[in-house]
Amino acid sequence: MIGLATWSCRAIVRVGVAMMLSAAAAGAASADETVSVGGSRVALIRPASARASVILLPGGDGAINVGEQGDIHGLLGNQLVRTRKAYAARGLAVMVADTNTDLKAAVDYMASIKRPVTVIGTSRGTLRAAEGIARGARPDALVLTSGFLSPESGSSSNVMSILGAPSALPRTLVIHHSSDACKFTLPAGVDPFIKWSGGRARVKWLSGGAEEGDPCQARGHHGFNGLDGQVVSLAAGFR
Incomplete structure (x- = not known):
């Protein structure tokens, strides 16, 4: 008959091994790395079985300053970066693009990992999304x-003016805060778009959260302060 102490030790060992295997599996499931796409360095998180x-x-100047191991040193507070x-x-393969990333090359790269490919842009990143689509990028969704x-x-430079016609627009979800006070992304601009x-586009309005400091930051x-979970849930689920 196995003594209680012996059984307890074996149980602890089994639990410890299970935890190590679980941690190893999680590590294998996704890892940050730096890759070159169209001559631009980007950060990539690549799950083992992306769906x-x-x-x-x-947003901002778009410069994320990628290190050697997928580490990001710029725009750390940006809603998409954080x-x-x-x-x-x-379960999504994730690329965080730098300001000069060729969006067509980025879409092609991610398509080789797993389609559908959704481009998600925030603030000035929405202009870079439109510019990339105008140059030939074809994501499955936006x-x-x-x-x-x-x-x-509030800006003469906008998605509509860059694309020129809605025929270039993929299936699109707009996520906007009803109290966004940034003078370039006023809520009044949503319905005309x-x-x-x-x-081709529909909107999901959010409210609540916190407003601190510059209304464009x-x-x-504007940055969905306090609402990250809602934004991720909506954006990740749109394909």
């Missing part, structure tokens, strides 16, 4: 958060 892919286009691992946790959408958004899209409603 889809996303390309994240941060939530990149939350997308990977949902998500525009806190976007420079139309002239009514949705109408212009001719049924990540800690305001």
Whole structure:
């Protein structure tokens, strides 16, 4: 008969081995790495069995300053940069693109990992998304958060003006905060964009969260401060 102490030791060993195997599996499931896409360095999180892919286009100047191991040193507070691992946790292959990344090359790269490929841009990243699509990038879907959408958004440079016609627009989800006070992404710009899209785009309005500091920065409603989980859930689920 096995003594209680012996049984306990064996149980502890089994639990410890199971935990190590689980940790090893998690490590194998996704790892940060730096890859070159069209001559631009980007950060990549590549799950072992991705169910889809996303390309994240941060706002601001778009310079994420990627290190050697997928480590990011710029725009760390940006809503897409700070939530990149939350997308990977949902089984998505994730690329965080730098400002000069060729979007067509990025879409092709992620398509080789797993389609569908969704481009997600926030703030000025929505302009880079539109510019990439205008140059020939063909993602399966597009998500525009806190976007420079139309002239009514507050900027002469916007997704509508860059694309020119809605025929270039893939299936599109707009995620916008009803209290976004940034002068370039005003809520008033959303409805004109949705109408212009001719049924290719729909909108999901969010409210609540916190407003701190510059209304055009990540800690305001513009950056969905306090609402990261909702944004990720909506964007990750749109394919």
